[in-house]
Amino acid sequence: MTWLLIFAMGAVVFLNRYAFLEPRLPLRLSSNARQFLGFAVPGMLTAICGPIIFLPGHQLDLSPLNPYLLGALVAVALVLLTRSVLLSMLASMLIFFLLRSWLA
Amino acid sequence: MLPYLAKCAAAIMSSSPPIARQAFLHGAIAILPLSLAVAPWGLLAGSMAIEANLSAWQGQGLSAIVFAGAAQLVAIGMLKGGANLLSILLTTLLLTSQHLLYGLSMRPVLSNQPLRWRLGLGFLLTDEFFALTSHYDQQQFNRWYALGIGLTFYVAWNLFTLAGIVLGQNIPHLDQLGLDFSIVATFVALIAPLVRNLATVVCVAVSLFCSVLFSYWHWETALVAAGLLGMAAGFVCQKFTGGRP
Numbered sequence: 085m086t087w088l089l090i091f092a093m094g095a096v097v098f099l100n101r102y103a104f105l106e107p108r109l110p111l112r113l114s115s116n117a118r119q120f121l122g123f124a125v126p127g128m129l130t131a132i133c134g135p136i137i138f139l140p141g142h143q144l145d146l147s148p149l150n151p152y153l154l155g156a157l158v159a160v161a162l163v164l165l166t167r168s169v170l171l172s173m174l175a176s177m178l179i180f181f182l183l184r185s186w187l188a
Numbered sequence: 189m190l191p192y193l194a195k196c197a198a199a200i201m202s203s204s205p206p207i208a209r210q211a212f213l214h215g216a217i218a219i220l221p222l223s224l225a226v227a228p229w230g231l232l233a234g235s236m237a238i239e240a241n242l243s244a245w246q247g248q249g250l251s252a253i254v255f256a257g258a259a260q261l262v263a264i265g266m267l268k269g270g271a272n273l274l275s276i277l278l279t280t281l282l283l284t285s286q287h288l289l290y291g292l293s294m295r296p297v298l299s300n301q302p303l304r305w306r307l308g309l310g311f312l313l314t315d316e317f318f319a320l321t322s323h324y325d326q327q328q329f330n331r332w333y334a335l336g337i338g339l340t341f342y343v344a345w346n347l348f349t350l351a352g353i354v355l356g357q358n359i360p361h362l363d364q365l366g367l368d369f370s371i372v373a374t375f376v377a378l379i380a381p382l383v384r385n386l387a388t389v390v391c392v393a394v395s396l397f398c399s400v401l402f403s404y405w406h407w408e409t410a411l412v413a414a415g416l417l418g419m420a421a422g423f424v425c426q427k428f429t430g431g432r433p
Contacts, residue, residue: 085273086246092277093263094253097284102310104291107299113292120423121293125319126382127395127418128286129375131411132258132315134399136368144404155369159376169377170221176373177228184366 151187155180208332215336222316223344225374226257228367230345233260234352235362240268244353251349255314255342257371259283278408285412290318297329305331312338319378386429391422 104111113121137152138145145152158179162172230251237247242264250260259280266276290313291298298306309331317338321329356362383389395418402410 086242086267087249089263089267089273089276090246090249090253092273093250093259093280094255096277096280097254097256097259097287098311100281100284100287101291101313102307103288104295105298105306105310111295113295116423117292118296119426120419121289123388123391123419123422124286124289124293124415125322126379126388127391127422128289128411128415129315129319129379130392130395130418131286131399131415133372133375133379134396134414135403135410136372138400139403140366144400151366152369152372156372156376159373160380163377163380167381170224172377173221173225173370173373176376177225177370180366180369180373 149187151180151183154183211330211332212336215330215333215338216340217336218320218333219316219337219340222320222374223341225370226316226341226345227348227351228370229257230348231352231355232363232367233257233264234349234354235356235359236261236264236352237349238353238356239360239363240264242267244357247353247356248346248349251346254280255311255345256280256284256287257345282408283411285409286315286415287313289412289415290315290322293322294318297324297326301331309334309338312342314338314341316341316374385426387422387426390425391418394418394421 103109133156137150137156140150140152148154155176159172159176162175163169166172233251234247237250237260238244242250250263254260254263262279262283263276266279291310294313298309301309312335317334320337321334324330352362379392383392395414398414398417399411402414407413
């Protein structure tokens, strides 16, 4: 049962990923469609982060002392100041875990 | 799966022309920071599988076959809660539907590749892969570079899952450590430098607000609906201001 689920999930995810890579699919992208898709990285990655930051443990947390929110703000500031993705990721994770232990 | 991949990588290194090998290595190096940053998330995926009474092989199988962090974690949670096969599959379909968008966006560079490249790079098409390869056009796109990115990330994800399985068998409650923040740290570092004009600010703001609201309402399509609305808002704003993306 579990193995069946794992393989079926694999098939579902792969189909999502592969569907539009198939050349026999009759589809041409207009310039408007391309412009729209140009927003896919900021739009989708932000949507993935939103609930992790504001709904930790599935509970709404809009407090300014929410460690996820503070950690995210630190990450924004660091990457804009240093332009280093690696440094800002590592530093913001460190700060997040410190904040979490203080504020919890 | 892993020894097979190591063999593949070795074969790539020895049999391919030097330019391809170099592009592969450049891709592998480009994804290295993100591969390290995915460690906490991979640990979580491995340890949660053990906590939900999956066998070590099943936990590893999820990462090796499904290779989609968020979907794996949600499926494990549902399995623990006694959900049936069909509802887990439907949730997986909705949760990972942003990949349809990534595929659509990569279509100009990937759909004219030979079948085995389409299948291989299609399997490796993750959020991180997309973030690093989506800005190349047909002239600049190098499939070996993309393979270096995808394969390195795949190996890292599976190694960290393995570490999570081993740790999860020994340390309980790894899921309460806030390991999911690593996704926020990674994605924020990828998004923030892209926010250079009003249209992108609008896109990010709408997407953030909607993702929280829809998740609060327990929509299963929350993420992709919020992402699409954010993209639409950015697109409309760009049309009005006439700015460049």
